[in-house]
Amino acid sequence: MKEELKIYLYRLWPVLLLVVGVPLLSFLIWLLIPSKQLEVLVVDKTVRDESYREHAGLFWTLQHQKYKKKTGETYVTGRDYFGFFPNGKADYGVTKDLNGRSQDELRKLVSDSDLVYFADTYGVYEADFDDSTRDERSKKIYGGMDKADLELVRLAEEEGKVLVAEFNSIASPTPTAIRNEFENLMGLKWTGWIGRYFDELDTLVNTDIPSWMIRQYQRQHERWNLRGPGLIFIRDSGQIEAFLYQEDYGNQVPLIRTQKVNKHGFKLPEVVPYPDWFDVVMIERDYEVISYYDINPTNKGLQRLRAMGLPRFFPAAVVRHLDGGSQYYFSGDFSDLQGPFGATHFFGLPVLWKGLYVATDYTDRQSFYWNYYYPLIRQVLKKTAQEKKAG
Missing domain, CATH: 3.40.50 (Rossmann fold)
Structure with missing residues (x-):
């Protein structure tokens, strides 16, 4: 029985080292x-x-x-x-x-x-x-x-x-x-514009879309007949616009892009989605x-952005x-x-x-x-x- 226990512990030590040793070493380095x-x-x-x-x-x-x-x-x-x-x-x-x-x-x-x-x-x-x-x-x-x-x-x-x-x-x-x-x-x-991405604009599927946003859109566009991923833009004046994925823009989720080599020296991923x-x-x-x-706007989306005064x-x-x-x-x-x-x-x-x-x-x-x-x-x-x- 003792021999079996020794064999078991011998096989277990790499796991113990990983679970206990690595965190302990990490903690000690941080302390120093x-x-x-x-x-x-x-x-x-x-x-x-x-x-x-x-x-x-x-x-x-x-x-x-x-x-x-x-x-x-x-x-x-x-x-x-x-x-x-x-x-x-x-x-x-x-x-x-x-x-x-x-x-x-x-x-x-x-x-x-x-x-x-x-x-x-x-x-x-x-x-x-x-x-x-x-x-x-x-x-x-x-x-x-x-x-x-x-x-x-x-x-x-x-x-x-x-x-x-x-x-x-x-x-x-x-x-x-x-x-x-x-x-x-x-x-x-x-x-004057703020925006947010929604992975689903269908209100029957996505119940997290704020009610005030839906009502505001309906007052200006009659119906909230939106489906699929999209961007909602809201202006401080109350104007609200919806951009639909593939119809108005090509990047499903807005991307944050950073040049790999930049003069200010920030080291960041070149592409990160931001929802x-x-x-x-x-x-x-x-x-x-x-x-x-x-957001990679389509031709239609680019025209809409320009009409909204956006680059x-x-x-x-x-x-x-x-x-x-x-x-x-x-x-x-x-x-x-x-x-x-x-x-x-x-x-x-x-x-x-x-x-x-x-x-x-x-x-x-x-x-x-x-x-x-x-x-x-x-x-x-x-x-x-x-x-x-x-x-």
């Missing part, structure tokens, strides 16, 4: 990597629950890459941001933002920061806390960019800091005057395009370098991710996840995170740290 100091100021007004999905991906990256505050503290997802904090009570939550702070207080916040990140300012609505009305438009509880946020953008540029903003920072419910000033400060212009919300913006000449959207390609991620700092804009809900990331303290874990989640699998949001957003934001953080050191 020195931490780095980086001050990151995050604004997220769209926090519906404790998943913190609009900035959780950013914080996972900060923790995994061992970026810490100057106090030596690790970034905590549920604490270290400005915006809305849900509490599960009748008042839904509390706000902790920049409103009411003096000019000197705002300047000190920016001066003490290396990176200012606007994850999402869309806000929270009553329907977010009521499952029975989740697909309906409802009363706003809190949200939208305001004057204090604008001042943060202005001071970040003045102080030579790195600023990142992504969808939705300036679309509804941000007031037009605030949006216009943000566009002037950032050197970009929103076309979520995006906005269409125009950028000034001093911006460099990191990545762009490509053939849409910017997805752009950057411009100013005196001492940089401004980034991500035209998509890139950091939005709900689900398990895995423990942050294992070296090489992103490589493992990237191998498990194939870039072409657009049905799993994790795939987009590990193949595009994580390497993008990791490189932004690295470049920010290098700019800080050089400065």
Whole structure:
């Protein structure tokens, strides 16, 4: 019996090494990597629950890459941001933002920061806390960019800091005057259009299409007689248009394309499908395009885009370098991710996840995170740290 047990254990040791040894080695390597100091100021007004999905991906990256505050503290997802904090009570939550702070207080916040990140300012609505009305438009509880946020953008540029903003920072419910000033400060212009991909537009098959979207389309086009994969474009004026796969465009899912060799040095997959919300913006000449959207419109689709005032390609991620700092804009809900990331303290874990989640699998949001957003934001953080050191 003892001999049989020895033989069994001998055969089992490679498995034990794989299950126990590799994770242990990965953990030890991570522990030996020195931490780095980086001050990151995050604004997220769209926090519906404790998943913190609009900035959780950013914080996972900060923790995994061992970026810490100057106090030596690790970034905590549920604490270290400005915006809305849900509490599960009748008042839904509390706000902790920049409103009411003096000019000197705002300047000190920016001066003490290396990176200012606007994850999402869309806000929270009553329907977010009521499952029975989740697909309906409802009363706003809190949200939208305001004057204090604008001042943060202005001071970040003045102080030579790195600023990142992504969808939705300036679309509804941000007031037009605030949006216009943000566009002037950032050197970009929103076309007024946002879009989203649906893998099935037949409402009998896909019950996740919001009711308000269907009613809005029916008011303008009489019937929602849409079938198959498609893109829905919505303008701030209320205009709504549907692009059908193969009839109006050729890439079933919008693709984010990145040149393999680019002058800004970002190493990203050349093609990644993106099936979520995006906005269409125009950028000034001093911006460099990191990545762009490509829906491959047909001749009919191209004519429709032109009639809507939209270009053939849409910017997805752009950057411009100013005196001492940089401004980034991500035209998509890139950091939005709900689900398990895995423990942050294992070296090489992103490589493992990237191998498990194939870039072409657009049905799993994790795939987009590990193949595009994580390497993008990791490189932004690295470049920010290098700019800080050089400065």
